[in-house]
Amino acid sequence: MTPEEERDIERRLRSLALRPARPGLREKVLEAAAKYKKEAAWTTPRLRWCLAGCMAVLVVVFVIDAGLGRKQQSRLQALMDGSPRMHDRAADESRVLAEVLGEPVDRKLVARNERIASEEMRAGQVRREKVLRELLKEVFDGSEGAENNH
């Protein structure tokens, strides 16, 4: 078949007038589509608000939980430094102090001493003498203060 013959068939096909869609088809089709879309939606506006609220609550819970977890972890880290060795070294200071004083040291002071020593050791500044000195100073100043108060 020659290109002319092909073009002729094409021209004749194009000359075929198709019947237009009947009036009112547009409205019918769009109405059906809108109805279908409404029915197909598994969520209602109210349910969507509820879901959004639940999601917001979940996000807040996760954020708070993560924050608390981090805080707790840092507190534990500060106390223990995650390493029993560090804790032992800090406890040594208290033991030394108790030996020097010849009496048990106040538990609050021991805990404070352990914390300070742990933090200093973790920071790589192992200054046991300094820690001990400060602690002794505090113990004696505190006892002097207490005596003065009496």
Add this chain to the structure above:
Amino acid sequence: MTPDELYDRYGEMMYRYLALRLGSPEDAEDVLQEAFCRLARYSARWALVRDPKAFVFKVLRNEANRHLARRIKRREGDRTNAERNPRLEGVVEAPADASASLLARALGELPDEQREVIVLKVFQDFSFKETAAVCGISLNTAASRYRYGIEKLRSLLEGKA
């Protein structure tokens, strides 16, 4: 794109395509409605569609194929070609001359895949590339189906003239 805009842009084209493929204005209306329901469901993701025309016609084609499959199933016992092929005289305005009437009948007698390519190319002004995308075939297949279809139309017209 809202369904209204979609209809204003493609509604007429879609109806013509369906009428020529199915050969029945009533069926074309039903399938058009089904296709619009599907498209309305997808309207939230419409912005993701790169080529709206190809997308719309692919949805439409699939819906038309489903309709044809149902129709064939209903007429399972009757497998004559004349029954399976649409009679396009119902969708074409009363032809002015006998040759136009013959042409409409010959178009209806073409195999579905060839008629589809001709309908898209001639009546919808699709390029071969667009036709291939809509039909899910290669560019060469689209072009050869078109050529075979036109050739067959010519021989049908000459045979009946």
